[in-house]
Amino acid sequence: MLSVLQNRTYRHLLAAQVVALTGTGLATVALGLLAYQLAGDAAGLVLGTALTIKMVAYVVIAPIAAALAERADRRRMLVALDVVRALVAMCLPFVTEIWQIYALIFVLQSASAGFTPAFQATIPDVLTDEQDYTKALSLSRLAYDMESLLSPMLAAALLLFVSFDNLFWGTGLGFVASALLVVSVALPSPQSTKRRGIYQRTTRGVRLYLATPRLRGLLALSWAAAALSAMVIVNTVVIVRTDLGLSASAVAIALAGFGGGSMLAALILPRLLGKYKDRRVMLSGAIFGTASMAMSSTAFALTSVSLTGLTLLWACVGFGYSATLTPSGRLLTRSARPEDRPAVFAAQFTLSHACWLVLYPLAGWILTQTGTAQTLAWMTLAAVPGLVAATLIAPGTDHKTVSKEHPDIS
Numbered sequence: 001m002l003s004v005l006q007n008r009t010y011r012h013l014l015a016a017q018v019v020a021l022t023g024t025g026l027a028t029v030a031l032g033l034l035a036y037q038l039a040g041d042a043a044g045l046v047l048g049t050a051l052t053i054k055m056v057a058y059v060v061i062a063p064i065a066a067a068l069a070e071r072a073d074r075r076r077m078l079v080a081l082d083v084v085r086a087l088v089a090m091c092l093p094f095v096t097e098i099w100q101i102y103a104l105i106f107v108l109q110s111a112s113a114g115f116t117p118a119f120q121a122t123i124p125d126v127l128t129d130e131q132d133y134t135k136a137l138s139l140s141r142l143a144y145d146m147e148s149l150l151s152p153m154l155a156a157a158l159l160l161f162v163s164f165d166n167l168f169w170g171t172g173l174g175f176v177a178s179a180l181l182v183v184s185v186a187l188p189s190p191q192s193t194k195r196r197g198i199y200q201r202t203t204r205g206v207r208l209y210l211a212t213p214r215l216r217g218l219l220a221l222s223w224a225a226a227a228l229s230a231m232v233i234v235n236t237v238v239i240v241r242t243d244l245g246l247s248a249s250a251v252a253i254a255l256a257g258f259g260g261g262s263m264l265a266a267l268i269l270p271r272l273l274g275k276y277k278d279r280r281v282m283l284s285g286a287i288f289g290t291a292s293m294a295m296s297s298t299a300f301a302l303t304s305v306s307l308t309g310l311t312l313l314w315a316c317v318g319f320g321y322s323a324t325l326t327p328s329g330r331l332l333t334r335s336a337r338p339e340d341r342p343a344v345f346a347a348q349f350t351l352s353h354a355c356w357l358v359l360y361p362l363a364g365w366i367l368t369q370t371g372t373a374q375t376l377a378w379m380t381l382a383a384v385p386g387l388v389a390a391t392l393i394a395p396g397t398d399h400k401t402v403s404k405e406h407p408d409i410s
Helices: 002-006 008-069 074-094 098-126 130-158 164-183 198-210 213-243 248-275 278-302 307-325 328-334 338-369 372-393
Strands: none
Touching: 002 008, 002 130, 008 074, 008 098, 008 130, 008 164, 008 198, 008 338, 074 098, 074 164, 098 130, 098 328, 098 338, 130 164, 130 248, 130 328, 198 213, 198 338, 213 248, 213 278, 213 307, 213 328, 213 338, 213 372, 248 278, 248 307, 278 307, 278 328, 278 372, 328 338, 338 372
16 A cells, blocks of 8 residues: 555655644644633533534535636645645634634635645546555545544643643644645646636536436435444544443543544555445445444443443444545546546535534434434434435446546536
8 A cells, every 4th residue: 555655746745634634633632622711611512513614614615615726726726725724723822702713613624625625636636547546545544544543642742741722833833734745746737628607617516426326326325424423423422421431531442443443444445446346345335334333223222332342333333434435536536537526526525524514413412312222223224315325326337437528517
């Protein structure tokens, strides 16, 4: 997998992703502490609202950013968005009111909504060999999982020497380092030769996406994966602290199980995708993750689940989640011409986060109304329509070369 790092451009882009993710991880810890300082026992409500603002920004801003990116130099755009994120992060230490958190989070996540799809669309232009691109997708997944595991530990170590608001400066430096790494390499910027209005450019990605059967199947799988991850991300703290009666450190252990399962899937996916079709691997991953969630429901209903048992169950869910979504970049790349990739990647970014926007609050609400076993069962049922739709919608074949023309779309 590491052989792909021989490509200097990709090596710099991966390093940019890693330092930006590290900075984001520090901000996550610092933001929770800032919310507690300003809101006390209502910090959970503040963070929940901030998470909702983040998802709204992702859903609304990504298509607009893709429209603007169609005529922009990609490297300049990525660097500018990194600079915006750095400036916002460096403003957070000076926040004194809750509304200021909301405003800055919206600006920060709006910049991320423009940066992430454009960054993801750049990788297949840099790594044109599909096997190399598959390795890059797995490395990207590993970077996300390592960030979720290591950033809290780094933050804990730094807090031994500095106050929490100084972590935001680390976040800003991470984005600055990302900008410097991006500007250090030349990036391809495929551009459409057709002139389109702002409405056409804003909606083109979603229209191309929904006009492609395999991508409609990907959206269905994204719904199933969102149901699995929403249960883990939203409710793990309640399950560990209330149901199991364990400490805060046990929450980190349980979440590490989910991240560990995701990392294991990322490590073996390049070999699996070399032998089996993408559709088969992704659908199998979604089925495995959903079955693991159903098994978790049964375990909580029939027995007393230990921390070890929960961690292993979450590892299985994480494995299925990663196997479902990690190969999605291959489908998006195959389904769009180079100049349309930013728009299609932005469409996936928007539509997948729309799934989380629905399922995050749903997972939390169900747990407040019922027990853990029932919530696990309901979230399993929530994932099933995605599995069924993916089976019915996505084509049974998975040819590497397909028509990328959509004559019915202006």
